[in-house]
Amino acid sequence: MKKLSLILLLLTVIISSCSMQNYALGTSxxxxxxxxxxLTAQLVETxxxxTVYxxxxxxxxxxxxxxxxxxxxxxxxxxxxxxxxxTVVVEHVRAQQ
Incomplete structure (x- = not known):
């Protein structure tokens, strides 16, 4: 049981550190x-x-x-x-006369 929890902890640390990668401007x-x-980098626009991910x-x-x-x-x-x-859009409504 201790081995399983240690493996899960290690995987959590690895996955979270991978998702927090920083990129410098100019990276190819x-x-x-x-x-x-x-990771799940999704192509949004090309x-x-x-090109946007x-x-x-x-x-x-x-x-x-x-x-x-x-x-x-x-x-x-x-x-x-x-x-x-x-979250809120206010539309201009013309007052009735």
Whole structure:
């Protein structure tokens, strides 16, 4: 039983340390994909201008949060959390006369 719990603890540490990898701007797209071999880096956008991947960063209020990785000419140029959508939208309603 102690061996099983030690193995589970070790796996948890390894998995959590892999998911917390930091990337420097200028990292190649090939290196990014190689380092994310076991993670779930999802391709979000590919165009002539850029390629964008997202990785689950954590959870907030029961929803996954993501980090987006932007590549231009196969080099990492930007990392952000994407656009936040507002929780409340106020529409202009014209008053009736």
């Amino acid at each position: 797209e090939t290196e990014f994909k190689k380092r994310n071999k076991w 165009s002539a201008e850029r 997202k990785i689950i960063n954590g959870q907030e209020n029961g929803h996954n949060t993501y980090l987006y990785y932007y590549f231009v000419d196969s080099k990492l140029v930007r990392i952000d959390e994407g656009e936040k959508t507002p």
